[in-house]
Amino acid sequence: MKEDVETRAAALLRREDAAAVPVQRLHRALVAEWGPRSGTYGELGTALRRRPDLFVLLEPADPLGTATAWSPELRAEYEAALREAGVDSGPRVALAEARPPWPAVAVTEDTPEDIGSIARMEASLVALWTAARGDGEIRARIADALRESEEIRLRLAE
Numbered sequence: 001m002k003e004d005v006e007t008r009a010a011a012l013l014r015r016e017d018a019a020a021v022p023v024q025r026l027h028r029a030l031v032a033e034w035g036p037r038s039g040t041y042g043e044l045g046t047a048l049r050r051r052p053d054l055f056v057l058l059e060p061a062d063p064l065g066t067a068t069a070w071s072p073e074l075r076a077e078y079e080a081a082l083r084e085a086g087v088d089s090g091p092r093v094a095l096a097e098a099r100p101p102w103p104a105v106a107v108t109e110d111t112p113e114d115i116g117s118i119a120r121m122e123a124s125l126v127a128l129w130t131a132a133r134g135d136g137e138i139r140a141r142i143a144d145a146l147r148e149s150e151e152i153r154l155r156l157a158e
Contacts, residue, residue, distance in 0.1 A: 005030060005038055006047055010054055013095050018153065019122035020058055020094040020146050023048065048093055058129050059091040060143030061136070092146055094126045118156075122149050 012029050023045060030038035048055045125142050132138040
C-alpha cells in the first residue's frame with residue numbers, strides 16, 4: 001500500500017468528528033476518493049498496523065467468539081445481520097498524534113454541545129486504550145464503549 005494512502009487516511013481521520021472510526025468506514029471513504037488504487041480492506045489494516053506512529057488501531061474482542069464456535073455460513077449470516085442493524089464490531093482507528101483528550105476534535109461554535117461531549121469522551125477512551133497495553137479485558141470494555149458512543153452519536157443525529 002502506498003504511503004500516499006496512509007497520508008490520505010490520516011487526513012480523513014483529522015476531518016472526523018469522532019475520535020475513532022470503524023476501519024471499514026475509512027476504507028469506504030478511501031475507495032470513494034481513489035478507487036481500486038486505495039487497496040483492499042486487508043491492505044489498509046496491514047498499513048495501519050505498520051504505522052503505530054500515525055495510527056492507533058483498536059481491535060475489540062470478537063463479539064461472536066472463536067471462529068470454531070460458528071460454521072462459516074452461520075457466522076457470515078450473523079455478521080451481516082449485525083451490520084444491517086447498524087452494529088459494527090470491527091476494528092476502529094484513531095490518530096496517534098499527541099493531543100490532549102480535551103477537546104478531542106476541533107469543536108467549534110457550530111458543533112452541537114452533545115457531539116462535542118461525545119468527542120471528548122471518545123478521545124479519553126482512545127487515551128485509555130493506549131494506556132491499557134497488555135490488559136485485554138480492559139481493552140475489550142473500551143472497544144465496547146467506543147462502539148456504543150458511535151450508536152449514541154447516530155441516535156443524536158436523527
